[in-house]
Amino acid sequence: MVRITLVQGDITAEHADAVVNAANSSLLGGGGVDGAIHRRGGPEILEACRALRASHYGSGLPTGRAVATTAGRLPARWVIHTVGPVWSREEDRSALLASCYRESLRVADELGARTVAFPAISTGIYGWPMDDGARIAIETVRATKTAVEEVRFVLFDDAAYRTFATQLASA
Ligand code: AR6
Numbered sequence: 001m002v003r004i005t006l007v008q009g010d011i012t013a014e015h016a017d018a019v020v021n022a023a024n025s026s027l028l029g030g031g032g033v034d035g036a037i038h039r040r041g042g043p044e045i046l047e048a049c050r051a052l053r054a055s056h057y058g059s060g061l062p063t064g065r066a067v068a069t070t071a072g073r074l075p076a077r078w079v080i081h082t083v084g085p086v087w088s089r090e091e092d093r094s095a096l097l098a099s100c101y102r103e104s105l106r107v108a109d110e111l112g113a114r115t116v117a118f119p120a121i122s123t124g125i126y127g128w129p130m131d132d133g134a135r136i137a138i139e140t141v142r143a144t145k146t147a148v149e150e151v152r153f154v155l156f157d158d159a160a161y162r163t164f165a166t167q168l169a170s171a
Contacts, residue, residue: 004151004152005152006164008156010036011033011117012036014152016113018071020082020118021081025063026060027052027081030125033124045071061081061082064083064103066081066100066107068080080107080111085097085126087122097128101121101137105148109146114150116148119154120164131166137164138164138168
């Protein structure tokens, strides 16, 4: 079974086989984790994303899906880009958020990645409440069959770390 670990910090500093990016459909960058990954990873990542847009993902990467590129200068081998749903009060989009974790692990398996670092997808600019985002993240990783040995959640601040720790203990 996959081992789940938690750390507090900046995901761009993580040494892991693959680092997951909370991207948007354009794959061409943004703020938050996405901005940090492109800034620290250098132009090779954007170049690879542009190539994906020019080939398989002409109209962008759909929400809930995942795709890998080089990690450029990051201390990782690959970046797995996934597009979380924007949080909505009216509509339950949990299945799409769960799909991000599942699809990222499927791509990680294809790559042969054994350690994967995830941010708390959708809980920043996309507005998902942290406690629900943490619950979906942990439940989905636990329920997914994968050859990945360690899933490391990298939480940006102390509040996010504590929320994940509570979910991990109670799930
Ligand atoms: N390392 C780890 N976690 C981080 C970092 C970091 N360097 N920076 C932010 N977080 P977000 P989303 C936390 O906004 O909500 C972009 O513009 C942050 O506190 O990065 O999925 C994309 O292009 C939050 O808990 O992703 C999309 O348009 C979590 O990571 C959109 O934002 C996710 O926050 C995606 O929004």
